[in-house]
Amino acid sequence: MTSETNLTKAPTVQTSRVNLHFSVLIGMGLLLSVPCLIYGFPFYGDDSLSHAILYSQFAKQFWSGELYPRWLQELNAGLGDPTGYYYPPLSYWLTSLSRPLFPEDPNGWYQLGVSATVAVLFSGLTVYCWLIRTVDTSSALLASIVYLIWPYHLHTDLYGRGALAELWAFVWMPLILWMVEAVIRQRQLAVVGLACAYGALVLTHLPTTVVFSPVPIAYVLFFAPAEKRVSVISSTIISLLLGAGLAAIYLLPAMFMQEFIFHTTEGISGHYYFGNWFLFTGLTWTGRHSEFFMVSLAGILLAGLAFALARRSVTSNLQKTAWFWFVLAVGCFTMMMPLSKPVWDLLPGLQKIQFPFRFNTVLSVAAVSLVAFAYFRKPRLARLILISLLALFGTISLYATAVRAYYAYPVHHYDEPVNETAQKRLALKRVTNEFRPRWVTSVDEQPLDDLLTRIGMVQGELNRVRVVKGEASVAIDKWTPREIRLRVQSSEGTELNVSQFYFPGWTVKVDDAEARAAAPSKPGGLLQISVPAGNHQVLLQLRQRGPEFAGKIISGVSLIVLLALVAVSVRRRRRP
């Protein structure tokens, strides 16, 4: 893309204007997130409760010194949960930073609220920083405001779905495009910046990564100058690979240990089957999920109108840009409709994103880019038309968001059955079924209650070790997320059920014998161990499997390469 517009700007004027625009965007972001700051993360969001349960345990283990909590020990009433192996950690890491500020927030509602607010603020800033590389500051500001109030971003993701990770993905997508611009212009450290931004996206939200990843590639293919195309494309691909490498610490276990949980197969049918969520068939004007339909339709309509104005740009380059984003927007919308089903059927990896409406993330980026170009260097009349359309769009969007936000909190709208269920889930820290280990038949409310009853309580707490065969006395010396130490005394040998769900990687070591893999109890799916007669020290450890170890190595190597690139760049800069 050309830098012609930047060259015409007076740097001093631009700096002050950019600062002013930053203030406007920060102010707007704060205003739009006020409910999160007052009441915390939206309580009635689809995923809010899961986030509260998962995040609070993640943060607890993180602040106990476990930098990357994967096995969340206290979840499911203390039976443990492997969601940390599969759910991207970055949004929880970032949220964890606020934990010391909220000592009276055990379930993390306010910490999650602050995190959501910061995500909204930064999304406005990153989209602005990206767009001012190609359009003037006013156009960039206008588009950034549209991005902030974009219905799928605010109404749906924040206040409707409580989708914290996808909300953070809205920060990284424009950041990636900003860095891609820098790669095209062959700026110093652009490769490092792009790698970090892409790594952040992978570490934040895999479905958005899947739908967004082709965009940077297409962008450089389309916009890199012919004479630099090969080097720009290579740099972009290397950056993306380095970014994926940086995220390997999460990505490898999530990809290569999928068969250990039910999540792998739940997308094949039922609720998570992608075919149930197409626009005009699964989602329509009416019904429970009609909001996804309306939000998607509003998005493509605005993109179309903005394109109609943007394609009348003064330079062919800007027209080309407008066409690029319009084709992308239409492509995203098409992927949400039943006519794209053959594409979905061809790509099993894509089916794992579950909901075609997730293409709204990329649609929003494409649409705000079109808005920026629709405003940029346009005659007054065209700008007036655009502003009027955006005013109408903004009013409707903000009204819908305000209503959604109002009803997202029990203080305004007390839904007794939902609250009762939520309180029960919070008390037992019961997470959703999809990430449960495959050897555990169910962690739904009643079956888990039944299992807990069978395990029994000791002094008001869950019985941590139960003798299921023979007689034995057991003392617990250590009970931490990935390591449990027991002293077992038995006259004739015994079989014990340890109250942690079995998961591949759990090993058992009796005294100095070699560690061997633990086995699941049947029924129950708990850790089952046999201990011979006599006094023994038993060590249970959840050791890393190949993908976890390989992921760490690849992330470490990627980090070293990136730091080396920074060092080379700094050295070059210092050279006289």
Add this chain to the structure above:
Amino acid sequence: MNADTMSKPRVVFVLRSRVATISVFLGLTLTGCNVRLAPADPVVDNLKLTHATGPLPDAAFKAQLSFAYQFPDVVSVNRRLNVNLLVKNLSQISWPFGGQRDGKYKVQVGNRWLDSSGSQKEDAKGELPYDLQPGDTAEVFMVITTPQTPGSYTLEFDLVQEQVTWFRDHGSATLSVTLLVQ
């Protein structure tokens, strides 16, 4: 940039720089000192998730079912009951856990209620959690619904390959209990 600088291999500089030293340290920290990997795990080695593409051979229809926990003798009418079963594959052929998208060929546990007059009513289904290898046992969870009319019933559990056959039709033993529904 002069010729001398150009001729120096960059890698030397990278290794000498403090940033590189810190990055190596960080990398090693990240990879972790704990390199004790999990040993081989037969449970994982046996784990397969395949989908049946056709009827299983006759020799595959041999199963043993049992209640995982004690089951009541008396139940209330029209109640949902959680049932945990243990299912053992007594054949020499692996049972795939999945079937076709429409459910065809899927191996599941089903139950039916038989009253004293001989009439029967099919009820619920429970899925295998993974491919069940010969000789292996899996826990299957299902939610059944008791009849609406009080009386004495036989509750029978059996495996079925959807749209192919019930295992009992091939001589496999079912799990049956007599219950008083009141």
